[in-house]
Amino acid sequence: MKKANFLSLLFAVMFLVMSGFGIIIPVLPFLAEEVGATPTQLGLLMATYSLMQLLFAPFWGQMSDRYGRKPILFIGIAGLSLSFFLFAVSKTLTMLFIARIIGGMLSAATIPTAMAYVADVTTPQERGKAMGAIGAATGLGFIFGPAIGGIFSKINLHIPFFISGTLSAVTACLVLLFLKESLTKEKQPATLKTKEPIWYILKGPLLFLYLLQWLITFSLAGLEATFAYYAAKRAELYSSQLGYIFMIMGLASAIVQGGLIGKLIQKFGEGRVIQGGIVVSAVGFALILFVHNFLTAAIFLSIFGIGNGVIRPCVSSLVTKHISSGQGRATGLLSSFDSLGRIIGPPIAGQMFTTMIELPYLAGIVLSCFALILYHVFAKQLQQVSS
Missing domain, CATH: 1.20.1250.20 (MFS general substrate transporter like domains)
Structure with missing residues (x-):
């Protein structure tokens, strides 16, 4: 498979991941309200995800340098899928927080690993364009996801989470089956041999x-x-x-x-x-x-x-x-x-x-x-x- 095909597949992966994530955006506040969350607790629920991303993104980036991009990207997307299914069956505020923490911790692997993948397979001259394409995929996912979530939430508040979980699971399988590893042993960074x-x-x-x-x-x-x-x-x-x-x-x-x-x-x-x-x-x-x-x-x-x-x-x-x-x-x-x-x-x-x-x-x-x-x-x- 050519470089352009791998980048196209990565574009599709990021679009699907962010669509799945975007689906829950208009629904999460109402699900939190359903289990008795106050506005302050909803704010904490939203902030918990970003906090986990803050803490774990560097760790996963470093793991992708050590073990390769493909397995870490798979972990991130599979973790996102797991968190969505946990949301779908959550009936208490504690369960929502557990789902949010797991989702933040594991999905923190996704974006930095995708960016590192792009850096692996592009020349310096091509890199900005490729980074822009991945950014566009992310943005488009956030556009279409909330619209889909809003439509299905009218049937039941839990359905968008089942859809997001399934979409993420399918995307994880695409990564596992079709995405080629970009980080060969020859490309592994010298920083792995240091204690920096x-x-x-x-x-x-x-x-x-x-x-x-x-x-x-x-x-x-x-x-x-x-x-x-x-x-x-x-x-x-x-x-x-x-x-x-x-x-x-x-x-x-x-x-x-x-x-x-x-x-x-x-x-x-x-x-x-x-x-x-x-x-x-x-x-x-x-x-x-x-x-x-x-x-x-x-x-x-x-x-x-x-x-x-x-x-x-x-x-x-x-x-x-x-x-x-x-x-x-x-x-x-x-x-x-x-x-x-x-x-x-x-x-x-x-x-x-x-x-x-x-x-x-x-x-x-x-x-x-x-x-x-x-x-x-x-x-x-x-x-x-x-x-």
Whole structure:
């Protein structure tokens, strides 16, 4: 099987995984309510998953460097399937927390291992485009999954979890049967023979790329947590309309990641695309302040989504290009920085919104400026190391 076929299979795998994950998004709050969870307990239930991802993504990335990408990717998807089936049969809040913890711990293997797989099978010139394609698959899964979940939840709240579990189980079988191992013994990183801690990666210029990714995710998570309330107050938009708005935003982002990012990187390089994405994101944050109806919300949020969407693939590409060895360790750590942003972004943005409804988006502009500074520090330090 050719490299392009393996990447296509990986694209399909990530789309199916994220579709399965997305199916439960609109359903989980109602299932939690059914077993007697309070809003605070629901928040803890949501945060538990991100916390497990934060703690375990570097571990699984390192395991993929040691034992190969295929078995770790299989563990991640099979673990996700198990957690969905546990959700489907859960009748107590304790069971929901157990399912969420298991899902977070095991599924933390999925994204960093997929990114490391891409780094294994692509040249530096191809990498940004391939990372963008995987990002597009992830985004499309999050678009279609919630729509499917919303439809089947009308029949029974437990059905979407059975669907997600089955979809993930089928995907795990696809990985086991058809995905070829990308990490040969010759490619195994030299770091396996050393006792370097994983945090050693952060000693050099890459620290500033990781911090940049954290800021970008932090501001995105803050927007996702508050925009529904903001749109309701500013434009009287509610759940069904917001669903369409986020779908339009996701499609715009996925189209750019899947179709244009390769050409942009080829013409400008990852660094300029990252800087352009940050600027476009900042413009999107500013425009959100002027939302007054469905059309402006869809357009302005899509502008933000396009800018935000090109940053992660380019950061992933640069990290894997500039790490001397251990792609899994590097991508796992990057996933942890993402999770950290998703854990602390929503509560801080919520507090800002309570103070002043425009504050999360004004803060997003400021954070975008800091992200630009971080990129320039990274580039300057990298130049000094190289010279």
